[in-house]
Amino acid sequence: MKVKSGDFVMPGDILGVTEQFLPDEWTYDDDGYVKSAIPGEVSIDNKNKTISVLPSRGNPNLLKLGDTVYGQVRDVRGQRAMIDIESSKYNERGLALPYMAAIHISQVKNGYLEKMTDAFRIGDIIEAKVTKIMGDNLDLNTSDKECGVVKAMCTRCRAFMVPTEKKNELYCEVCDRKERRKISSEYDF
Ligand SMILES: [Zn+2]
Incomplete structure (x- = not known):
C-alpha cells in the first residue's frame, strides 16, 4: 500500500491500515483497513495520522448518518x-x-x-x-x-x-x- 496525497482513488480502495492512520473525512474503517467512501483525491495528515479523501467533483451528493x-x-x-x-x-x-x-x-x-x-x-x-x-x-x-x-x-x-x-x-x-x-x-x- 503506497497511497500518497494527491492520488486519485475510487470508493472501496484501500488507503492504509488503522494502526498507521485513522479514517477522517470521506474514509471509513473496514476491519482494520482505511478505505475511501468516494471518488476523489487522497489527503494524508502525517501530524495527526489521519487520511481523508477530497471529493473530485465539488460537493457530491453523498449520504450522511441520519439521512x-x-x-x-x-x-x-x-x-x-x-x-x-x-x-x-x-x-x-x-x-x-x-x-x-x-x-x-x-x-x-x-x-x-x-x-x-x-x-x-x-x-x-x-x-x-x-x-x-x-x-x-x-x-x-x-x-x-x-x-x-x-x-x-x-x-x-x-x-x-x-x-x-x-x-x-x-x-x-x-x-x-x-x-x-x-x-x-x-x-x-
Ligand atoms: Zn392481488
Whole structure:
C-alpha cells in the first residue's frame, strides 16, 4: 500500500491500515483497513495520522448518518432485507454512489417482529433512516412512524395495495386479500 496525497482513488480502495492512520473525512474503517467512501483525491495528515479523501467533483451528493432515504426492496432473506437506494428524501439531486443497504429484523420497528416477510416484500418501496455507512453500503432503520413501506404491490397479482384500518396490514382489491407490512405513515395510495 503506497497511497500518497494527491492520488486519485475510487470508493472501496484501500488507503492504509488503522494502526498507521485513522479514517477522517470521506474514509471509513473496514476491519482494520482505511478505505475511501468516494471518488476523489487522497489527503494524508502525517501530524495527526489521519487520511481523508477530497471529493473530485465539488460537493457530491453523498449520504450522511441520519439521512432519510427511499429505496426498493431487492431481497428478503432470513433476518435481513436488502435494499437498492433510489434517492435521498430531502435532496432532489441524484446520489453520487449506487448505494446498497441492509435492514436487520431488530431495526424494522419498535418491539418484536417474528418474520421479516411480515414487514417487507420484494419490490416494496420503503422510506428509512441511515444508521451506518461503509462506503456505498448502508445499514438502515425503519422504526420511526414515517419510515417503512410507502408503496407495495400484492405478492400474487402485483396490483398496488391500499391501507386497512389495521396499522400493519394492506389490502389488495383485485384478489380480496390482505398482507402484512411495516407501513409508513406516509403510505402512498
Ligand atoms: Zn392481488
